[in-house]
Amino acid sequence: MSHRAMVLWCPDWPVSAAIQESQELDARRPIALIQKGEVFACSSSARLEGVRRGLRLREAQARCTQLQLVNYDPNHDLRAFQPVLAAIEQIMPGAQLLRPGTCAIRAKGPARYFGSEHQAAEVLRDSVLGLGVQQALVGIADGIFAAEQAARKSNDIRIVQPEASADFLSRLPLSVLQQPDLVSLLQRLGLETLGDFAALTANKVRSRFGEDGARAHLLARGLDSRTVVPQAPPPELDVVVDFEPALSRVDQLAFAIKTSAERFIDGISEEGLVCTAVRIRLESDSGEHLERVWKHPRFFDAEDVLDRVRWQLQGRAGTGPELDAELSSGITKVLLSPESTADGGSHAQGLWGNGPQERVHHGLSRIQSMVGHGAVLTAVLAGGRMLAQRSVLIPWGDSPPRELRELERERARPWPGSLPGPAPATLFDDPPTVQVLDTEGRTIEVDERLELSGRPAFFTPPIQASRAEAQRLINAWAGPWPVDERWWESSSQSLHRFQLVDSTDAAWLLFCRNGQWLAEASYD
Template sequence: MSAPLRVVALWFPDWPLRAALGGAPPHPPTALVHANTVIACTASAREHGVRAGQRRRVAQGHISSLRVLPHDTARDERAFLPVLQLIEKHAPGAALLRPGLAAVRARGISRYHGGEAEAGAALIDVLGEAGFPEVRVGIADGPFTAELAARGRTPCTVVPPGRAEDFLAPLPVQVLKDDQLADLLVRLGVRTLGEFAALDETDVRDRFGERGARLHALAGGSDSRAVVPRPPDPELVRSVEFEPPLAGADQVAFAVRQTADAVMLALGEASVVCTEVRIDLVDDDGMVFSRPWLHPTCFDAADLVDRVRWQLEALGAENAKKPVDEARAFGGIALVRIVPVAVDDAAHHQPGLFGSGTDERLHHAISRVQTMLGHEGVVTAALSGGRWLADRQVLTPWGERAVVTHDPERPWPGSLPDPLPAEVFRPPRPIGVLAPDGQTIHVDDRGALSAAPTRIDGDEVRAWAGPWPIHERRWDAAGGKKGHRLQIIDDHDRAWLVFCTGERWWAEGRYR
């Protein structure tokens, strides 16, 4: 049997939990469950006795606050793909053994870094800087021994060439991951890989078949499996150059139609669709203007052309707002590059047999309106955290992913409880809140009204409640935002949410 190849194994402990929870450990006590059985659990859960293989009820009996999440193998693979691409940038030819475990042939990278230990340390540094400090590296003969070396106590374990059998000898037979064979070997008195490897190969084959013979070879350090790198990502980037440069947005948009079609053709050949794209505009001075674009479903050629035009229009509008001494003389666009950033399997975006017609028509209708009104002409709302209504409403152009900077699930003392106003004024509208004598009502330092409200913008006040103080960033030298809120119902049965800052009243929202 030929000598096994030297292999670098990169193991990311508790990867399914990393994919489900995001971010590096430590994590709160959490378990991933499939078929009512614990598949993986965090280190904080293991401290309380939770173990993989336990029934869900048993695990929750160890710690009542255990968070239970469903295990999703597809999510594990999606989350590991960027990590695999990062490894490939520094060690070409990476092979995916399973999510959370990758292998690379050691010969090339060890020669580049001057040794196997140096190569392992370099990979640990690169992955640590990228946000994966928990990675463990094992270097040995064959993927099996390299994986077990990566599970050692040190960040990088190197098993010298030809010493795989000595390294494996004290390990229990359970590491072969064949429960039936391991139980039988233990009953026969064979408890370690060294004892299993000492058995006669012919006897093992006769008793356990080809499967047993294969595991017997692994126990002896004879791993002949090849490290097969995953196929390279398809080249999806397309670009077009203009000579002479084009200055008009419509001219450039018309000229990139064929390039957009070429991008869609490349995506179709790879059986993927694009959900995020980056468009690079290079002017005649060599300046590069890049911007990522998102899509609620997937891009088509017309969508790409629209994004190019919108980006050019935004670039011209931004340049026009600058002072004369800061504005650049814009000669024209010399190159347009379309770079698909995020792709997805095309099968996930095929229309269903039933129930997909309405959503598809709605998407096309909104997209056409956005094409006519511009990128920011159609927006969608997302709920954010905050105390003021304007802060809780995040408006995002149609097709882009909302970026919520404040978690709405966190407590926000002073925020308005449900039900919230149906209409939010951005910016707030000035409004008059008057006392019986016609004077504007004031709020003193103790939060008391100078008089009961009787009129609001010329209408009689039927009922009111408040005031409720809001004072943000008390430690700020500028004082932050502060005011007092009132809820008022006028004689037309309209409910208003108003607030006072200084000596003025503003309408923050209106209930329907």
């Protein structure tokens, strides 16, 4: 049985949120929000010019030359809708956020309190319009799905009488199901409306279209079993510690907030969560503040939080007891806030422990707590042609300097001239000079046509380049492979790579640049 639901819908909410966030947008001109090169949402004036959701960017600009373009950010939508939700909770508690700009409320309680469903809808609509929202539409029907469609088909308020949702939905097109694959298949079968779809037998729909099709069939018949789930207020997990008088030493502050750090972690654990990123804000007596988000490779405990507070306080001062040079006075306030959390069940301790990974993490974290945050580094693979460009060192537990997706995209690029696998084991941070000679003892050179001045015969490794007896025979070699980077810029780099094996069976990766030979890496 479907329950009576009341749905508030604010048309073009992403556009309204973008206007609130940006003062440069002119609400009187056409606006389009762009995501992945396509129109995600557009204003009514843009639709009059032929702009539609899903249209490619260039096509949208061709249809409307005055179109204002904004990159879509879902966080803007949610942030702008939070005051609206808070206002609704004041008059009708128990609202459920369906998406930014749309929320559902159980209709029974407000209808009894305000006298009727229509009066409750009027109060809701007037309250939202009073917040400055340009347009607010309300629909009431049996079930959330039918109530939302009623709101979308109304000019202000539309009420579908009890047990009349199936008849109301029967005239709507299949596209309201928002399942493109299913809708396309139904249309090829000759079905056009929800009524056509609802007329099919439930067993045949399930056997032909699966569970997704069966759920859509129930919606088309007006049998939405979903109930309005009130939005639970988020728990208050922040911990604030004030100090009077101000503390000016790192060890004093770390000792003073130890109990608060334990309370911070315990509060998160009581919610069945673990903290994977923490925001720490430090305020000084003179009004200065230091704020940073710290991430953890697993999750924080109280000792980890204390370490991050200490590292943030020390800053450029290293591991000494004094505060960071950016602070001219003592600390009066510390704020600990969970930036991101995860389900504690997915991080629970295994029956036999978590294996070598847990021991590695414990050891590195222990060393880091003793020698400092930036003293323990781990490598992240990036993109690039040279081996030194592909390795990015970051402190243990920190996230990469760029977003992980960007690093993955860089690694996936072709990078012409990059070295194929297997990669060398030893990489020289500062490539040392070596010698590669021909049979007559002359240095090998590479011309513009990638031809060598002679056959490589002798090689002097970098660690013994000053000793004449260290010269070795070359058993095998391969190359050259040219690397031309940004030839159109003054900072361009042009070199030629070689691989060779000397008489001791040691393998080397070399490159020749401007007639000089250097060792990039060695194969151990």
